[in-house]
Amino acid sequence: MKGQGGNGVQPTPLPLACEPISHHVPEDLLEIYLQTYFEFANVWCPVLEWATLDSEPQILASPFFHNALALCAIRLRPPLIGPTDPEEHYMRAKSLFYGNCESNPLIQIISIMLFYWWSPGRPDVASLDTGRWWVGTAIRLAEEIGLHLDKGPAQTYIGEGCGLKRRIWWTLFARDRIVALAQGRPCFINPEYCSVPMVTVHDFPDPTDLKASIFVHWVRMWEIVGRMHKEIYKSKDFFSSESTYIPEMVNWVQSLPPSAQLPFSSHRSVGYNRDVHDLHLGYLTTITLLFLDKSDESIPTAQIPAIAAASCIARIFKDFLARGSVRFLLTQATWSIALAILALIHARRxxxxxxxxEEDILVLRTALVQLVPLSYPGKMFSQGIERILDQANTAGGAQAGAKPDTGDLSHDRWQPVATSSPMIIDEKWTEFFPYMTTDTSPLIADLLTCHGTLSTFTDPDFPVDILPFLNEIFVDSHTLLAHHF
Structure with missing residues (x-):
């Protein structure tokens, strides 16, 4: 990928002066890029609407917005003719931003938020090209104009309604939580300093649109996860607070309307909706992360909820792959794949x-291969996972002779781990998955019908040199990126 430090090619120097004419996108392409945005990106980044574009011509006149939209749209659905390189538009947009060629801060924020689908910089080194850098930049600009306040000055920039400003702020809020959890970093936004009301479907042009409902549920889920992440980051001992947050996650997934639930009760995903699948990806990744045992003496142990969540993630990606592409996903999808594979490495033994x-791992590896060219994190995750699998296979992998433990696989209670004396919570582990049946996946059918053992299985013959990586990933997940690949 051009412009990335790993291949020795240096990024194009930033121009010292604005050149707005050369940076405009042709009108016909601009219309196509807008259609791509509304089809694939708007549900997770609802910062544009047709009425606003009609009433605020300065948006469509902005070269900075042109190139931000182009890099997003080309990343999502590359045309077969014309410009096909999102990096070219990224470098143009970056030069326009640092050249101060766009004076409207709300246009700046909206445009930067379209960078979400492009991550050219290494996430483990200080850089002005990472997703986290741009999320932080957009948040700082948003706070400068008062988007974090119920009654801020933001209306002086575009429009008078509150809906758009709330959607922008809560999109930033959710993205902040996603990046923080994926990279093991602190969040930028402190809710104690914010007074903007929680976004609702009434902040959208059409409150009855399923996409509006999906976005609201998505934000609420990441609000819960963000509070959990704070406890993880501060204390490294999250499960002292599990009685508060874990039931919130259960309540979140069980309170979703039928239209937003995964259609996984049968072998076929009847009524498949790409956005509903994507909504659950972050939730299932969080469940996987929470129920992986951080041990100082063995490879991480996947508890039953982690294995079940990983298998559901595999089915999500199987549905995506069967429909021809996974490129519409955000770059954090590679992190979801990596965590799911780690849980399944335990399960396969x-x-x-x-x-x-093994079948679920194959699906996830196939999806990861598709995502590798689209982001630097994808390349790093892929290399790390392949290394782990190669070493696991060399050491015996899933060969016969690995002795399972003799613990009881109980379906009456589930038990979080990662603490010396974990509390048993009086809830069934299946409550994390209200749609789950023996038809959800063959692996889950095994979990639901098995009377064997799995919860404390370890393998002393596992390669020692990757144990530190595996032992740290669950509390400091940025370790996967920063120290081992």
């Missing part, structure tokens, strides 16, 4: 689960 765990 358990007698009775091996074959189906």
């Amino acid at each position: 358990i007698e009775g689960l091996t074959h189906h765990a």
Whole structure:
């Protein structure tokens, strides 16, 4: 990928003066890029609407917005003719931003938020090209114009209604939480300093649109996860607070309307909706992360909820792959794949689960291969996962002879781990997955019907040199990026 430090090619120097004419996108392409945005990106980044574009011509006149929209749209659905390189538009947009060629801060914020689908910089080094850098930049600009306040001055820039400004702020809020959890960093936004009301479907042009409902549920989920992440980041001992946050996650998934639930109760995803699948991806990734055991003496142990969540993630990606592309996903999808594979590496070493765990791993590896060219994190995750799998296979992998433990696989209670004396919570683990049946996936059918063991299986023959990586990933997930690949 051009412009990335890993291949020795230096980024194009930033121009010292604005050249707005050369940076405009042709009108016909601009219309196509807008259509791509509304089809694929608007649900997770609802910062534009047709009425605003009609009433605020300065947006469509902005070269900075032109190039931000182009890099997003080309990344999502590259045309077969004309410009096909999102990096070219990224470098143009970056030069226009640092050249101060766009004076409207709301246009700046909206445009920067379209960078979400392009991550050219290494996330483990100080850089002005990472997703986290741009999220932080957009948040600082948003706070400068008062988007974090119920009654701020933002209306002086575009429009008078509150809906657009609330959608922009809560999109930034959710993205801040996603990046912080994925990279093991602190969040930028402190809710104690914010007074803007929680976004609702009435902040959208059409409150009855399912996309509006999906966005609202998405934001609420990441608000819960953000509070959990704060406890993880501060204390490294999250489960002292599990009685507060874990039931909130259960309540979130169970309170979703039928139209926003995963259609996984049967073998076929009847009524498949790409956005509903994507809504659940972050939730399932969080469940996987929370129920992986950080041990100082063995490879991480996947508890039952983690294995079930990983298998659901595999089915999500199987549905995506079957429909021809996963490129519409944000770059954090590679992190979801990596965590799911780690849980399934444990599952495949358990007698009775091996074959189906291998099938799920194959699906996830295929999806990761598709995402590698689209982001630097994808390349790093792919290399790390392949290294782990190669070493695991060399050491015996899922070969016969690995002795499972003799613990009881109980379906009456689930038990979080990662603490010396974990509290048993009086809830069934299946409550994390209200749609789950024996038809959800073959691996989950094994979990629901198995009377064997899995919860504390370890393998002393696992390669020692990757143990530090595996042991740290669950609390400091940026370790996957920063120290081992």
